[in-house]
Amino acid sequence: GAGVSQTPSNKVTEKGKYVELRCDPISGHTALYWYRQSLGQGPEFLIYFQGTGAADDSGLPNDRFFAVRPEGSVSTLKIQRTERGDSAVYLCASSFNSRQGGTQYFGPGTRLLVL
């Protein structure tokens, strides 16, 4: 079946601009996660949703970052006033539920470059 998809695969923007990154999880998965992977680093947790609500947003670096999942399926990560330090690969993952130990299935990521 279809895996987690993310669009766009690559995004180049200028410093100060607004960007939206989209994640389409595996059908039926209620939990959705966003991670950020900087060059040479492992993925870092940003936020996760159980259904429509953000259950844990402790990893969002500042208030320029915001994510929504209005219908409990597709999620959008929004970054305002982008900075060069936001350049990274943004990964989305989904799991059947948020039960601890459940397998998270990752998408291919969106590579964001802020010039």
Next chain:
Amino acid sequence: AQSVTQLDSQVPVFEEAPVELRCNYSSSVSVYLFWYVQYPNQGLQLLLKYLSGSTLVKGINGFEAEFNKSQTSFHLRKPSVHISDTAEYFCAVSYTGTASKLTFGTGTRLQVTL
């Protein structure tokens, strides 16, 4: 703070040789442990995970890992590697009380050559 340490950033190995990728985690609570593999231009794929029970866990592609609570380690092993195992390998931990979010190590690049 909770953390995961992958001691080797790169591991070069010849084809058909055994390999061990090391992972240590900081913990004072129960954990769930994972190994993910990332092939070039692909998403992370789960190799194996430890939730409870037997400390030796077998995964896909002939990989296995052993949970050692006293040493807070979860090292990944394969008795004979193949060229196609060349990839980045990430150890990850989910800590009790933090829901299911994962804390990742910095990764180990496994380079298999002839």
